[in-house]
Amino acid sequence: MLTVDEVTEIFYLCDDFSKEFDKSYKKHILVADSGKRTRNKPNRLSHSEVMTILISFHLGGFRNLKHYYVF
Secondary structure (H helix, E strand, O other): OOOOHHHHHHHHHHHHHHHHHHHHHHHHHOOOOOOOOOOOOOOOOOHHHHHHHHHHHHHHHOOOHHHHHHH
């Protein structure tokens, strides 16, 4: 079981990675202007939060996400 401090450290590292990746990603992305309007709704969870959940799931030794969520 991970402690709160370990989860906080994992989140901090994921957040730093996510910020650096977004900077690099925006430099290399191609813009397709097809004339269609797209919605840019903000996500409910950030990328670093999702990465933290998945890393703690894999380190926790659970078999599926349902058991991870319940316990």
